[in-house]
Amino acid sequence: MFCFQCEQTDRTGQTPGCAGARGNCGKTPVTADLQDLLVHAVKGIAQYASRARVLGAGDDDAARFVLFSMFTTLTNVNFTPTRFVSLLREAEGVRNRVRERYEEAARARGLVPEALSGPATWSPEPDLDGMLRQAAEVGVRAGLDVVGPDVVGLRALCLYGLKGVCAYAHHATVLGLHDPKVYAEVEDLLSFLADNPTDPDQLLERALRVGMLNLDVMRLLDAANTGTFGSPQPTAVRTTPVAGKAILVSGHDLKDLAALLEQTAGTGINVYTHGEMLPAHGYPALRAHEHLVGNYGGAWHEQQVEFARFPGPILMTSNCIIEPHLSYRHRIFTTGPVGWPGVRHLTEDFRPVIQAAMAMPGFAETEEPERAITVGFARDAVLSVTDRIVDAVRQGAVRHFFLIGGCDGPTPGRNYFTDLALSAPQDSVILTLGCNKYRFNDHDFGSIGGIPRLLDLGQCNDTYSAITIALRLAKEFGCDVNELPLTLALSWMEQKAVAVLLSLLALGIRNIHLGPDLPGFLTPNLVARIVDEFGLRTVGDPAEDIATALGRR
Ligand code: FSO
Ligand code: SF4
Incomplete structure (x- = not known):
């Protein structure tokens, strides 16, 4: 494994990068390598998808698969190797579908379909060992000896920026906001990276294009959030517990929080936000749920202490998950792109979280004096x-x-x-x-x-x-x-x-x-x-x- 995508990367060696038995985030070499291979696979999808889109045969489902796949490879999002193996197999199917769409669209216009090379021709090996051998060829430092560290660094800058873009775009798409222009640009930029570019000026120019694309995506996400839940208003958020059974929701995904609030309505369970979910209290449609009672704890890196103390189950909706302690591993759940081996993963139906909350004591008493922070x-x-x-x-x-x-x-x-x-x-x-x-x-x-x-x-x-x-x-x-x-x-x-x-x-x-x-x-x-x-x-x-x-x- 070699990974230097985040700030907490290992800086003890000559050059920064996690390369040992585990990344500083807890990522194993198997997961890290499968993530690299998944990035390679989505580049291959993008090579065909970008060409198909130019011919009017864009595949928005494939684009959403790319966004989701890229999101799973962000720091502290998904640590489950089996999930990556299934995403890799799915990626091959998506790539085949997009290739057919491209070739049909080309032929329909009297064109000879291009014979693509690189990631476009990839197919997963049948077993894990084979996939790991493939991954060894396609890591973020591939070609370092030939192109040098500056080009590798600029490719990484584009790729990591694109990962962020894909995560934000995924948040917007789950709320129903899709923009084919965004999909087209993501596909174009990934296809560009698939060709192993070597010109530093061009790479820097593309990195800025990633930045401009991200502006469009953030505008889309803002429209998705405010269009669904209203414009945030200044709101005092209680930070002291209330007596009663409790669920803690962490991460960024407001749709998951809304679904959980609906599913817990009338159960008597109180819902608390954690980490990046705190600003959710400012949205009128979320605040309208009276059982969204407050925020518990602080930023993501405090979670092992805070989750262990919380007297109810925890739902992780996006980054940033850290290895769950055994003390709460049985009562933490993941959803969306998140995953940890052995942790139960849910999709839309949060009944197991509710059952876990019902089986736990919750907070025995309301903490006084009440404290609050203002968001919105x-x-x-x-x-x-x-x-x-x-x-x-x-x-x-x-x-x-x-x-x-x-x-x-x-x-x-x-x-x-x-x-x-x-x-x-x-x-x-x-x-x-x-x-x-x-x-x-x-x-x-x-x-x-x-x-x-x-x-x-x-x-x-x-x-x-x-x-x-x-x-x-x-x-x-x-x-x-x-x-x-x-x-x-x-x-x-x-x-x-x-x-x-x-x-x-x-x-x-x-x-x-x-x-x-x-x-x-x-x-x-x-x-x-x-x-x-x-x-x-x-x-x-x-x-x-x-x-x-x-x-x-
Ligand atoms: Fe924090 Fe984590 Fe929002 Fe980040 S929860 S650290 S860039 O993933 O997402 O600010
Ligand atoms: Fe290291 Fe994990 Fe960050 Fe990668 S994501 S640089 S493995 S700490």
Whole structure:
């Protein structure tokens, strides 16, 4: 195995990458290799699918299979080798169907179908050993000796950004929003990667295309979420337990949460959010369920302690799952792209979760005093007070905005983001996005002229809100977004964050502070180039970064 797709990659060797008996996330070599092979297989589907689509014979089901398959390979999503073996077999069937559609469409137009090579010709070996032999040829470092580390790094940048795009697009498709233009672009970009490109300039240009595609996908996801559940509104979320039986829902998928809320209605079971599910409370159609009583715990990396303590079952709907302790392995369930060997996987019917909740004690008493945190400052809520925000800036009451977005994690370097938030001056506003807000969202930041100093824009899935707000403020002030009194600090962990970073770079947003470490797949040459072309910065000393940010105005 070799994997360097996330921030927690092993950095003890000469070059970053998990290559031992297990990845730092707990991924085994078998799972890692099968994931590489699945990526190879979906590239092969995309080679035919992109050509078929040009001929008017697009296959949207195949595109959705690609999105889902790519999502399963994200960090901390699916660890079940048998699941990958079945996805690989399914991939061959999908590829054959798309190939036939392409060849028929070509012949119908009097064209000779192209004879494709590379991943398009792949077929799975009949057994696991054979598949693992195939995987050894197609890992992310394939061709390293010939093309060198910079090209490998740029291919990885495109691929990992695309993985994030596919995950976000999958979230939108489950809510019924499909855009064939998005499918076409995903297929095009995967097909491009299938050809093992070697030109660094072209690869960087495609990476920015991944970023632009991600903007479209995030807009689609925003429309899917708000169209289904309404626009988030500022909402106080209880963070202390309520007496009664309980289910905990983690991950990002609002549709799964909605289905569970419907299926638990009238049972007397209380539902709690965890991790990235916290912003769900802001959506009117979800908040309408009175048994969605609060949030329990913090960010994903705390789950082993928190899940063990929670007196009910847990449902994981998307990233980020960590190896479940034996103490709760019998009462954690996965759904959608998520999986862990031996953990029960459910599809739409959550009765086993409800039965598990009924069999458990739940919380014996309601914890007093009640504590709460406020969420729900998505684009509509913030833009509805744009006039007040603009006035506050013009009158000097608000001097600066700090957008602290991205993922939390256990490494000490992430204290930067905590320190940045806590030392930001009193006349600044902090916007949060993603799960790293848990580092400081129980702190009372106060308010400025009625505007709370801490505004949570939502999950990392809600990046479109943040971009919309930034662009609207730039318009109000008649300036470029880079001239706003705004500092972006992005805490990355996995491939959704890579997609978001590429979107910001594609929009021309400069001076983003990225941390706690730069991606291991970016070589020193690539870092130098990106720093030079996009003004990307690493996180430094929070006090100095604040001083620089304030001095820049
Ligand atoms: Fe966090 Fe995990 Fe949203 Fe990430 S739960 S870490 S980029 O997957 O998804 O912010
Ligand atoms: Fe290592 Fe991250 Fe890959 Fe897991 S996903 S094997 S931690 S680089």
